[in-house]
Amino acid sequence: MRHPEPIDGVLRALGSTEPSAEGTRLVCGIRRDRRLELLREVREALPGGEAAEHWALLDEAERYDPVATADVVQYPATGIWAEETLRRLRAPYGPPADLGHLGALAAAAALRAGIGFKATLRAPNGRLVLPTLGLLRPSRPGPLALTEHSWDPGDPAALPLHALPDGHTALDDLDPYRASAAVPAARRLTPKGHKRWDTQWSGALTLLHRYDAARAEETGRLLRSVVPLSGSARPAGGTLPAAQGSVLARAQPPPTLAAALVHEVQHGKLAALAGAFPLHTADRTARYWAPWRADPRPLEGLLRGAYAHLALAGYWQRAALYGARGAWAQHARIRAQVAAVLPVLVGCWELTDGGRVFVDAMAAAERGMDGVAPPGGRYAVARAVVEHDRAAWCEAHPNLAPYTVG
Numbered sequence: 493m494r495h496p497e498p499i500d501g502v503l504r505a506l507g508s509t510e511p512s513a514e515g516t517r518l519v520c521g522i523r524r525d526r527r528l529e530l531l532r533e534v535r536e537a538l539p540g541g542e543a544a545e546h547w548a549l550l551d552e553a554e555r556y557d558p559v560a561t562a563d564v565v566q567y568p569a570t571g572i573w574a575e576e577t578l579r580r581l582r583a584p585y586g587p588p589a590d591l592g593h594l595g596a597l598a599a600a601a602a603l604r605a606g607i608g609f610k611a612t613l614r615a616p617n618g619r620l621v622l623p624t625l626g627l628l629r630p631s632r633p634g635p636l637a638l639t640e641h642s643w644d645p646g647d648p649a650a651l652p653l654h655a656l657p658d659g660h661t662a663l664d665d666l667d668p669y670r671a672s673a674a675v676p677a678a679r680r681l682t683p684k685g686h687k688r689w690d691t692q693w694s695g696a697l698t699l700l701h702r703y704d705a706a707r708a709e710e711t712g713r714l715l716r717s718v719v720p721l722s723g724s725a726r727p728a729g730g731t732l733p734a735a736q737g738s739v740l741a742r743a744q745p746p747p748t749l750a751a752a753l754v755h756e757v758q759h760g761k762l763a764a765l766a767g768a769f770p771l772h773t774a775d776r777t778a779r780y781w782a783p784w785r786a787d788p789r790p791l792e793g794l795l796r797g798a799y800a801h802l803a804l805a806g807y808w809q810r811a812a813l814y815g816a817r818g819a820w821a822q823h824a825r826i827r828a829q830v831a832a833v834l835p836v837l838v839g840c841w842e843l844t845d846g847g848r849v850f851v852d853a854m855a856a857a858e859r860g861m862d863g864v865a866p867p868g869g870r871y872a873v874a875r876a877v878v879e880h881d882r883a884a885w886c887e888a889h890p891n892l893a894p895y896t897v898g
Contacts, residue, residue, distance in 0.1 A: 499769075500849050506765060507853025509758060509803035511710035519714065519761050522768045523736045527566055530574045537581040543591055549598040549609055557605035564601040567623050568717050568738030569667040573597075575734045576669070592616070593669070600625050603643045611638045626652040627666050654686050656693045662717040663689050664738070670719045672732055675740060678720040688743055689720065695746025696753060703811040704754075707803075711757050715739060731759045733767075747816075754807045758800040771795065771847030772840065780836065781885050781896040783829035783878055788892055791842060794833060795851075802830045802854055809861060820866040828874035830858055832882060836895065 505512040506519075535547060554561040564570065573593050580589040595613045600622040602609045613620060615636045621627045622643065629649050630636050645652045654663040663686065664670045671677035681689070700708035716737040721729070729741040729752045739756040741749065765771070774791035782789045782797050789797065805827040812819035837843075837851045865871055886893040 499846070503765075503769070503846055503849045504853040506761060507850035508857040509799065509806060509854070510857070511706040515761070516710060516713055519764045522764045524562075524566060526736075526764075526767060527571060527574070530571065530578065531565065534574050534578050534581070537578060538589070538591070538594075543594060545611075546591070546594045546598040549611060550601055552609070553598065553601035553605040553607055556607050560604035561601040564597055564604065564624050566716075566737070568732075568735035569664065569669040570597060570623060571734040571736060572672060572732065573669040593621075596620060596622055599638050599642075603640065606640065608640050609638075612636070613638060621667055623667055624653065624662070626650060654681075654689075656718065657690050658693070658697060658712060660712060661693075661715055663693075664717045664719050670717070670735075670738070671740060672734075675719075675730070675732070676722045677740070678722045681720060685720075685743075689718075692743060692746055692749055693718075696749040699746055699750040699811075699816075700753065703750075703814050703816065704807050707754055707757075707807060711753050714757055714760060715753070729756050731756050731763065733763050736760055736764055751804060751807065751822075754803055755800045758803045759796060762796055762799050765850075766792075769846045770844055771850055772842045772844060774840075774842040779892050779895045781833070781882060781889070781892070783832055783881055788889060788895075791840065795837060798830055798833050798837060799854065801826050802858060805830055805861065806857070809864060812866070813864065820870055824866045824870040824874040825877075827858065827861055828871065828878045831875070832878045834858055 502512075502514050502518050506515040550561065550565075573590065577589045577594075580586060592614050595611060599609070599611050599613065602611075603622065603625065612635050615628065615630055618633065619627050619629050620636055625643060626645070627650075628636065628642070629651065631649065644650055651666070653666055655661070656663050663681075665678060665680045678685075697708060697711075700711060714737065717735075717739075719735075719738055719740045721740050721742045723742060729739060731739060737760065739753065739760070741752055741756070744752065772791055772795070776790045776792070778788040778790050778793070780789045780791060780794040782794050784797055784801060785793075805823055808816075808819045808823035808826060812823055834851075834855050838855050840851075843851060882896055886896055
């Protein structure tokens, strides 16, 4: 069954990768609804007692200041806590659920809402993290009695969450749920580390605003936190489906960071969209060639990669038109990669109706780049390189060769 035309219109807007008000609204709405649904599931699964007191405080904060409370509830790290808690509650064996963090969420919401309250919480390892605010380091061991006067950013016992220079995005090196156990998130940064990030972040945003103001604005609306990765992390960036609105990234020079933000924000958009509007019915079998990867990819991985790289191709084309050094080479290389796999996606019989609208919009956006070609035949050279890589991959994966052409 076809989607109503208004939905198809939003899918086309999102499929183009170009920022749009309706696309941003849909992505934010999906994220909000999913988080609220997840928290409802957690609430239904939790026993009463201590948990009931935490929920009551969270409800009171929401009534008094729904905006502040929503920011705590929608904070990316809260999603990782909620999913992990739900898994633990549903598992017959394993570690217990972290109810103490629910109390920290409620206390953070109450503090930000400015309501009077009293709560007694444990401070694991002598530190209590208050999501979106920072952490408290009590001077005495044991449970910590919190009131509306407990948080003072100037108090030596408080360590505020570091705000990046845009004023909205947090550099989160504190929240225990900022990343999954498999991701090597950096430990708490030093003031020098924060300053380095401030400089690189400001430089990256300057480039985004200069080359692609719409993407800069989209990044500001969709990105709530950045989680610094350790210097040895591979790859240098990523997103976690449970922590929508967050990007994991290594500290890197502004041009590289700007491109990484474009790439990862697209991953976040598509992850949200696919959770509410299935774009295909394929399984997780890894059979497709992706020019940016050596290993075979499932259809979902191919689609996610092509979508993020399509946005990058558009970003570098705009940067090249502005005169950025090396941008034409980046554009030609990435566009050639995307153009090589789009026929596979367009011809895929496992796309849903919405998925076909989405992929057709991707293909139209790629064709639209013909209007301004790189100088000196760079695109033709890039296409030849990609075709050479395709042939080599097919030779190495003879059983999968049919999945590299449309």
